[in-house]
Amino acid sequence: MSSRFVIDRLGAQGDGIAAGEGGEVFIPFTLPGETVTAARLKDRADLIAVLDPSPLRIDPACRHFGTCGGCALQHMQGEAYRAWKRERVVQALRSRKIEAEVAPLVACEPGTRRRAAFTARRTEAGMLLGFNRHLSTEIVALEECPVLLPEIVAALPMLRALAALACGTPKPFHIAVTATASGLDVAIHDAGRLDERRRHQLADFAIREGLARVTVDAEIVIEPKKPVVMFGDIAVQPPPGTFLQATEAAEMTMAGLVAGHLSRAKRIADLFSGCGSFALRLAPKAKIHAVESDAAALAALDRGFRFAPGLKRVTMEKRDLFRRPLTAKELDGYDGVVFDPPRAGAEDQSKQLARSQVPLVAAVSCNPVTLARDLRILLDGGYALKSVVPIDQFLWSPHVEAVALLEKPRKRR
Template identity: 70%
Template sequence: MSVRFTIDRLGAQGDGVANTETGPVFIPFTLPGEVVTAARERDRATLMAVLEKSPLRIEPACRHFGDCGGCAVQHLEAGAYRAWKRDKVVHALRAARIECEVDDLVPCAPHTRRRVTLSARRTEAGLLLGFNRHMSTQIVDLDECPIALPQIVGALDTLRELASLICATSRPFHMAVTVTASGLDIAASDSGRMGERQRQIASNFVIHHGLARLSVDGEIIIEPKKPVVMFGTAAVPVPPGSFLQATEPAEQAMADLAGQHLARAKKVADLFAGCGSFALRLAMKSEVHAVEGDGAALAALDRGFRFASGLKRVTSEKRDLFRRPLTFKELNGFDGLVFDPPRAGAEDQCRQIARSDVPLVVAVSCNPATLARDLAILLAGGYRLKRVTPIDQFLWSPHVEAVALLEKPKKRR
């Protein structure tokens, strides 16, 4: 049974929110000011029809939008979309009682996503490859994707065939596809245990189609060309399934902000360094000590440094910064630092940074809430927040990155 709703605001996840006598109701693919009919189930509802459209409603860029759960707000006009994303950072800082002017959002262009994680499943009608339907485990079989690089979209049929060749399970599995300088790097997970004949067929397929690498559950099945990603002037051989920023332009924008802020620093610490996206760019001007808990990522960073030219010294340390953060005494040996933790943030590490004398700090985050919490710790420790820049690299999704620049005045002797 459908119910009539008036949409009051856009929620944090991109759903339209209708305020009712029994509480808010979240209705995907709707916009503020719209009058809609929807089938309600508790605090959620499925859109049936838009009776009165918002002037901010535009034609979605993808014909899968509304079925595919990969994007939430393709129907929102670009200026309003950018304001909504910026406001997510503004509201998070305000909730933590942090006063700071927030820059305009650094936008994300379509067709720039270099890594996507696709879902796959064998069915009686053939193999499905795409993203999950909104709020469902059902897979929407993709024919197009306006967020991804053309190299990925153009290879969808090839990827679908490869998924069919490696599939050894009746359950859904995943394929992370990354565009590298060497070609497509495919990292499958939970696709089942392949037999020797199956492995050989899949390997021949990879070679025939010029793919860079195929790995399954971390095991390299075949690697005709080592996948390489450029971080500044350094060519880094990324490990299977390693973390990589979703788009190269967003990564460069974050690195530029960090580099400008740390330009005076002679010795920099890069915490949660990954494969070196910050460290190897910062090393063009500063000595860098990179700290990371993933040994394979750290080895890739080190190899990238050793084969690069024109960089200052880069040292590395394998360390779980959640269990054993760098102490303030260790940090006092640096002129600047950058940290880019997972979504959980870096609360314990920030407590040590707050006690340190490091004059220049760059905080990078994919979660405005944990960023605000971590910044509050640094501000309580004497840091001053100079600038916050939100960056979009997950186009038409609720996710937003942010870079915060902080300084600590020198103590008077």
């Protein structure tokens, strides 16, 4: 049964929010000020029609928008979209009573995302490959994607054929693809047991199609060319499934902000370092201690360091910073720290930083809510917030990255 709603505002996930009997109703693909009809189910509703469109409504860039769950805001005019995304950071800070000058959003261009995680499933009609429908396990078969790098989009038919070769289950499974300097790196998960026949077929297919690497459930099936990503001028061979920033442009922007802030530091701790996207860019001018729980990522960082000329010393430590953060006493040996944790943030590590005398800190985050929490801890510990720069690398999604730069005067001893 449909009802009429007037959209008041956008929620944190980009859904329109309207008042309804019994409370707020979340309606995706709507904009503030619009009158719509929608079929309600508890606190959510499926959009049926837009009766009075917002002047900010535009035609979406992709034919799949509205069914594919990958994008939430293609229907919103660009300037308004960027302002809304910046405001997500502003509001998160304000919720922690942090009044800071937040820079304009660093925009993300279409066709720049270098990694994607697809869902695949064998059906009677053939192999499905795409993204899940909004709030559903149904797979929307992709024919285009204006977010992804063109080489990934062009590879969609090839990836469907690869999925068909790998498939040993009637259930949905996952294929993660990363564009690297040496070709596509493809990681397949939960596709069923891989027998020798299918293993050989996958290997032959990868060679024929020029893939850099194919892994199945983290096991390398074939690696004709080592996947390579560049951190500045330094080549790194990332392990299967490791974390990389979604776009190279956003990574370079973040690295530039961090390097500029820590330019006076001679000894830097890079916490949650991954494969070294910050550490290796900072190493020409400072000694770096990289701390990360993923041993394979640290090994990749180490190889990148050892084969790169002109770097100062880079040391590495495998350590779970959620369970055992660097203590204030350990941190006092550094004059700069950068940390880039997962979405959960770095609460315990921030508490130790707040007690330390590290003069320069760069906080990088993909979650404004946990970033604001961690910044509040640092501010209460005597740090001053110098700048906050929001960065868009998840185009037309509600997700936003941010880099916050802080300083603390050193105490005289």
